[in-house]
Amino acid sequence: MGAAVFFGCAGIAFGPALALVLLTVAAEPLRVIVLVAGAFFWLVSLLLASLIWFVLVHLSDREDAKLQYGLLIFGAAVSVLLQEAFRFAYFKLLKKADEGLATISEDGRSPISLRQMAYVSGLSFGIISGVFSVINILADSIGPGIVGIHGDSPYYFITSAFLTMALVLLHTFWGVIFFDACEKRRYWCLGLVVASHLLTSGLTFLNPWYEASLVPIFIITFCTGLWAFFTAGGSFRNILKCLSCKQEDDSRVMRYSALQVPFED
Amino acid sequence: MITFMNNSDSEEEPCNERTSLMSAESPPVPSYQDGLQASEAGEAQAHRKRRTGSGRSPNNIADGDTSDLGVPVRESALENEEEELTLKYGAKHVIMLFVPVTLCMIVVVATIKSVRFYTEKNGQLIYTPFSEDTPSVGQRLLNSVLNTIIMISVIVVMTVFLVLLYKYRCYKFIHGWLILSSLMLLFLFTYIYLGEVLKTYNVAMDYPTLFLVIWNFGAVGMICIHWKGPLQLQQAYLIMISALMALVFIKYLPEWSAWVILGAISIYDLMAVLCPKGPLRMLVETAQERNEPIFPALIYSSAMMWTVGMAKPDTAARGPSQQTWDTAEDGRENHRSPSHTGSRMSETRSPVPTRPITSFEEVEEEERGVKLGLGDFIFYSVLVGKAAATASGDWNTTLACFVAILIGTRQPFSSPLPSTERDGHPCPPPPSQGARGPPAAPLVFPALSSCVEQGCSLKALEGKCEGKP
Numbered sequence: 001m002g003a004a005v006f007f008g009c010a011g012i013a014f015g016p017a018l019a020l021v022l023l024t025v026a027a028e029p030l031r032v033i034v035l036v037a038g039a040f041f042w043l044v045s046l047l048l049a050s051l052i053w054f055v056l057v058h059l060s061d062r063e064d065a066k067l068q069y070g071l072l073i074f075g076a077a078v079s080v081l082l083q084e085a086f087r088f089a090y091f092k093l094l095k096k097a098d099e100g101l102a103t104i105s106e107d108g109r110s111p112i113s114l115r116q117m118a119y120v121s122g123l124s125f126g127i128i129s130g131v132f133s134v135i136n137i138l139a140d141s142i143g144p145g146i147v148g149i150h151g152d153s154p155y156y157f158i159t160s161a162f163l164t165m166a167l168v169l170l171h172t173f174w175g176v177i178f179f180d181a182c183e184k185r186r187y188w189c190l191g192l193v194v195a196s197h198l199l200t201s202g203l204t205f206l207n208p209w210y211e212a213s214l215v216p217i218f219i220i221t222f223c224t225g226l227w228a229f230f231t232a233g234g235s236f237r238n239i240l241k242c243l244s245c246k247q248e249d250d251s252r253v254m255r256y257s258a259l260q261v262p263f264e265d
Numbered sequence: 266m267i268t269f270m271n272n273s274d275s276e277e278e279p280c281n282e283r284t285s286l287m288s289a290e291s292p293p294v295p296s297y298q299d300g301l302q303a304s305e306a307g308e309a310q311a312h313r314k315r316r317t318g319s320g321r322s323p324n325n326i327a328d329g330d331t332s333d334l335g336v337p338v339r340e341s342a343l344e345n346e347e348e349e350l351t352l353k354y355g356a357k358h359v360i361m362l363f364v365p366v367t368l369c370m371i372v373v374v375a376t377i378k379s380v381r382f383y384t385e386k387n388g389q390l391i392y393t394p395f396s397e398d399t400p401s402v403g404q405r406l407l408n409s410v411l412n413t414i415i416m417i418s419v420i421v422v423m424t425v426f427l428v429l430l431y432k433y434r435c436y437k438f439i440h441g442w443l444i445l446s447s448l449m450l451l452f453l454f455t456y457i458y459l460g461e462v463l464k465t466y467n468v469a470m471d472y473p474t475l476f477l478v479i480w481n482f483g484a485v486g487m488i489c490i491h492w493k494g495p496l497q498l499q500q501a502y503l504i505m506i507s508a509l510m511a512l513v514f515i516k517y518l519p520e521w522s523a524w525v526i527l528g529a530i531s532i533y534d535l536m537a538v539l540c541p542k543g544p545l546r547m548l549v550e551t552a553q554e555r556n557e558p559i560f561p562a563l564i565y566s567s568a569m570m571w572t573v574g575m576a577k578p579d580t581a582a583r584g585p586s587q588q589t590w591d592t593a594e595d596g597r598e599n600h601r602s603p604s605h606t607g608s609r610m611s612e613t614r615s616p617v618p619t620r621p622i623t624s625f626e627e628v629e630e631e632e633r634g635v636k637l638g639l640g641d642f643i644f645y646s647v648l649v650g651k652a653a654a655t656a657s658g659d660w661n662t663t664l665a666c667f668v669a670i671l672i673g674t675r676q677p678f679s680s681p682l683p684s685t686e687r688d689g690h691p692c693p694p695p696p697s698q699g700a701r702g703p704p705a706a707p708l709v710f711p712a713l714s715s716c717v718e719q720g721c722s723l724k725a726l727e728g729k730c731e732g733k734p
Contacts, residue, residue, distance in 0.1 A: 029356035040672045043665055135660045
């Protein structure tokens with residue numbers, strides 16, 4: 001307990017996210033704005049979903065444990081569907097913004113491409129979703145206490161951290177795939193993304209049985225990551241080229257148009 | 266591997282062979298440079314071509330080249346360039362605002378969560394005389410509304426008073442008032458704050474050391490804020506006094522009154538800025554007539570380049586500021602009124618005098634900083650602080666508030682206003698911007714989410730299940 005667990009779990013949960021943000025998002029103001037706006041969209045979806053669940057709970061019989069458990073599962077499913085709906089809404093908004101930026105910019109190209117926005121929006125959903133899952137757990141991990149003293153699993157903190165990491169990465173991948181599917185109108189891709197999100201969320205209900213929930217979730221994360229990689233245009237050759245750090249051979253002759261006529265005052 | 270994402274800014278200007286060859290008569294092909302180019306007609310035309318027709322045939326380009334579009338083209342091209350620049354630098358400016366707002370909120374939340382003093386109920390301000398310790402909900406609501414009415418009327422009276430002082434040029438009085446209030450903030454409130462922090466962490470400090478620390482802190486603060494100082498030190502001081510002020514509000518405003526006041530203040534702001542007889546609007550207009558900046562020192566600015574007739578960026582000139590005005594002060598009324606004007610109209614850039622456009626060739630984009638009124642800092646920090654204080658140890662509410670506030674801050678970017686200023690004079694913003702109401706989101710979130718989360722935590726305790734959406 002204490003600082004070690006806090007920093008360790010925080011590092012596990014948000015290490016990849018922090019690295020991604022620092023390396024790719026933090027330098028560009030537009031991307032930061034897309035990040036924050038994406039977080040807001042996710043928050044609104046969560047608010048709506050929790051309102052629905054709240055109303056249902058209050059309308060139903062509080063004493064019936066099975067019913068409440070069923071309502072919780074239903075609430076989680078509704079939340080997943082709403083998150084994906086808001087992801088779609090964010091896609092629409094970003095598409096419009098992209099067109100606006102393109103018309104306003106000097107050379108007809110917007111300073112940020114739709115693919116980059118897909119990645120940043122996925123990352124933003126992931127970060128805010130992960131933060132909302134784990135921040136209270138992290139806050140509790142600083143204080144005194146013994147985990148699982150009443151018979152629950154003693155691995156609660158660390159499994160939550162790993163789950164959060166998986167969630168962050170999953171949302172990023174889903175964002176890339178989702179936007180690409182919307183662009184190319186491949187609706188089966190959309191359905192698959194929603195289905196995998198529902199599956200992941202459902203798996204977390206198995207939770208004290210961590211082998212059954214964490215391992216499949218990580219397998220899903222890995223597969224979705226590969227899918228997103230190929231969707232974004234990656235390939236085995238790209239990886240090789242990247243790893244070999246070769247400078248691209250610029251064998252083209254300099255174009256005449258790239259030369260500039262000197263200023264005549 | 267890092268650089269693969271970094272070339273989103275298009276640095277090259279694709280001048281193709283056609284335009285180079287055909288624009289023999291018109292001025293030479295424009296090379297891409299930062300900032301506005303001198304407004305030559307050919308350039309304007311080239312811009313219009315590029316902007317409007319990427320797929321145009323060369324014949325049209327030839328035709329459009331030597332047409333007598335002349336002045337209207339130049340003006341509209343200038344406007345378009347300004348609009349584009351507004352959008353381009355708008356994003357950067359919004360980010361420049363994110364950082365100080367976030368820092369202020371972090372300071373406030375950290376203090377609230379650790380120092381117990383600021384969450385203890387220890388009396389109320391005289392501006393909110395009605396107590397909230399009433400048995401019935403209706404009575405409590407009524408008391409909070411009454412408190413709000415009193416508070417808002419105090420603010421209105423002080424704002425009108427300030428506007429009158431400004432109108433009748435009682436600058437010395439305003440100076441004295443602001444100096445007095447920043448003295449109080451920098452010395453008295455800091456002393457209390459330091460005392461409480463030391464108590465919380467059980468650190469012993471003797472009075473001579475305390476005196477030395479507070480004296481240095483306060484003296485340097487007064488100099489930085491009211492006279493000259495390094496930009497970052499001044500920004501740090503402004504953030505600190507905003508945080509201190511917000512902490513005072515969080516401590517002394519009772520809960521329901523605080524939320525109702527926050528809501529009412531947003532509405533009052535809209536009215537004060539947009540109504541023809543609103544005090545803030547009158548302030549703006551008076552400053553416009555006199556060609557003066559409006560209390561620049563009550564405003565957090567991310568760059569201080571407002572020296573007159575400056576053509577070249579001078580790193581030495583970053584230090585000295587034109588800020589003969591005083592900065593933050595005590596009464597929220599003073600914060601709310603001029604600071605809000607500052608935030609509303611100087612969101613893009615507003616150098617002091619009218620300046621020739623060509624001088625911008627030398628000025629870098631960072632020079633055209635962005636400003637935000639200190640009242641806004643305090644407002645946001647009170648929001649987040651209250652969320653952190655009232656939600657029962659729950660961080661989700663605080664974070665939701667934080668994100669909602671950041672979204673509210675980005676409003677200057679989301680609705681690009683090409684004409685927020687003309688010739689360097691501030692104009693009141695059009696109603697569409699004001700009606701966006703950034704505080705709406707952060708007010709909705711904590712209220713709803715704390716209710717829901719309380720219900721959620723009860724469920725989690727009972728059910729012991731952890732489904733994660």
